[in-house]
Structures are given as structure tokens and as C-alpha cells.
Amino acid sequence: MSVTLYYFDGRGKAEIVRLAMAAANIPFTQEFVREKKQFEALRAEGKLLFGQLPMVEYEGHHLVQSASMARFFADKGDLLGSDEEERLKIDILFEGTRDFNSSFMPYGFLGFKEVLDSAKATAMPRYLPIYNFLLSRNGSNGYLVGSKVSLADLGLLEVVLTIEELLGEDTLKPYPEVKNFLKTMKSNELISKYLKSELRRRKNDEKYVTEVKSVLY
Template sequence: MSATLYYFDGRGKAEIARLTMAAANIPFNHETIREKKQFETMKSEGKLLFGQLPMVEFEGHQLVQSSSIARFFANRANLLGSNEEEKLKIDILFEGSRDFNSAFMSYGFVGFTEVLDKAKATAMPKYLPIFNSMLSKNGSNGYLVGSKISLADIGLLEVVLTIEELLGQDELKPYAEVQNFLTTMKSNELIHKYLNSKLRPRKNDEKYVAEVKSVLY
């Protein structure tokens, strides 16, 4: 059964859900919210528990909250670890990736270069060494925990792809394990298919920012 994702015409807070559904081999389609009326109707119908997007409809569920959506699909595909120790590590690292990712979420909404300059000065020097170290400690298999892809990897992938696209691969050169990780993740058949599909929205631009603001405000 396929899922339906409701979100704006961009990556935003829905991208972690898209990446996780892709890695979990869950087919999905995208219902784009472009008008305030669409958003208000969903709220009035009680489909958005906290009045926020994204929302995913799947097997009778109306799933909200980005991380919860990701965990739901990761659990279905056994991407949360094979024992209690792995589960704990994966959850901690996934949450760390969410903190890291937050440095880029306002890209375009509070400026373009301003957001990147701040991320380069604060978030990247803090988080990249940590994730590089964790990858190194786990061995040379290119994953953060265990010997296969997990939700922690999907969370980190989202941020590293953003860095690569918005700032260039040179920013990753000091972090050999992160570079190896990116290669490993991109070679995953399901991830590769999604990243090269029409289901993946474009990066934030002025048109997207204006469209989101017109729906929310």
C-alpha cells in the first residue's frame, strides 16, 4: 500500500519522511499544498493534530510530526537496530542529526547566505567531527551503527546532502569518514532511486519561500 505525503513544494520538514519512506521501500505520492484554503481545510477536518505539516496518510493513519513519521516507517523496515544497545545509539544519533539539520532549515526564510554563514561557523564545526568520529568507531562499513543502514544514517544523510549541494564537497574534505558515508548511502539502490526521482523537490528558492509564507500567514 502506498502512502500520501501532504506538504509544500519543497523539502523542508518533510524530507526526512521522504528519505525514510524511500529507504524503507514504501511507495508514496505527494499532494502539494499551495493555497491557504487547502491548509485550513485540512486543519478544520482534524487531519493535522498540531495544525502543522507534513502529514502522511498510510493504512488509515494520519501521521504527523516529522521525526515520528520517520520512526514509524523505519520501524516497519527494521531500521531502528537489532538490539537494545543499537536502538539506543541509533535514537541518540538520529536526534543529533535533527539538531544538526535545524541549522539549515531556515535557508531562504531568514536569508540564503546568512544561514549558510552561520551554519559554517557554528553547526558544522560542532557536529561534523562528532559524526566523523562515530563512523570511524563503527568501522569501515560506512554506517553509524551496526553493519547496515539505520534511521541514524538517514538523518545524517539529509544534512550531508544539504552541505554538499549548498556549500560544495570541499566542506567535507576534512572528514574522510563522512565522505565515505556519503558514497555508501548514495550507492544504496533505494536511496539512489529517490534522489534521482521527481519525488525529490528542489532546494529552497525565493518562489518556494513566498509560496510557504502565503499558505501559513
């Protein structure tokens, strides 16, 4: 099975897809779009349905839309719940993490300090208490739904890793369940392997922002 992810040389909207493939134990390679001509070629070949990245080539198909791709690969790894009720809970909580994560996506593109200041003032006080409560309510297993990793956990992990990296682990002290969740997720063999691998890209920096803009504009 050949799986290739096409995206810029950074995390961005592809990171949740990478996490889903990693947690589902689906090997993949990456093709980095660094020049405008690469991007235009993909569009001209009809491989980007909505003219956007990321895109995954999977068994002859060209998959787009990051959340849909994450669900697709999570399904392959049995990460969407054991019954209808769990599937619904996981999907709702996953969508919540997408809203939460959107506060950090412009990091670098709309300023570095500015984006973090906004996230600290609005998104973090709104979402962290909710997810801390949900983790507490689900018991001591360290997951949001059920007793094993789900797509909802991967969505939250992406945001919490960002917070830890950009603002420091101490930022999570008021949210002990979230802090424990992070520890639990990092101890997962497949996720740990991915986080330590070259598949995981660097955080946004000036070079990345400049490169993306040169491709798109």
C-alpha cells in the same frame, strides 16, 4: 497500501520522512499544499493534530510530527537496530542529526547567505567532527551503527546532502569518514532511486519561500 504525504512543494521537515519511506521501500504519493485554502481545509477536517505540516495519510490514519513519522516508517523497514543497545544508539544519533539539520532549515526564510554563514560558523564545526569520529569508530562499513543502513544514517545523510549541495563537496574534505559515508549512502539502491526521482523536491529558493509564506500567513 495507500500512503500520501501532504506538504509544501519543497523538502523542509518532510524530507526525513521521504528518506525513511524510500529506504524502507514504502511507495508513496505526494499532495502539495500550495494555497492557504488547502491548508485551512486540512485543519478544518481535523487531519492536522497540531495544525502543522507535514502529514501522512497511512491506512486511514493521519500521521504527524516528522521525527515520529520517520521512526514509524524506519521501523517498517527494519532500520532501527537489531537489539536494544543498537536501537538506543540509533535514536540518540538520529536526534543529534535533527539538531544539526535545524541549522539549515531556515535557509531562505531567514536569508540564504546568512543561514549558511551561521551554519558554517557554529553547527558544522560542532557536529561534523563528532559524526566523523563515530563513523571511524564503527569501522569501514560506512554506517553509524551496525553493518547496515539505519535511521541515524538517514538523518545524517539529509544534512550532508544539504552541505554538499549548498557549499560544495570540498567542504567535506576535512572529514574523510563523512565523505566516504556520503558515497556509501548514495550507492544504496533504494536511496539512489529516491534521490534521482521526482519525489525529491528542489532546494529552497525564493519561489518556495514565497509560496510557503502565502499558505501559512
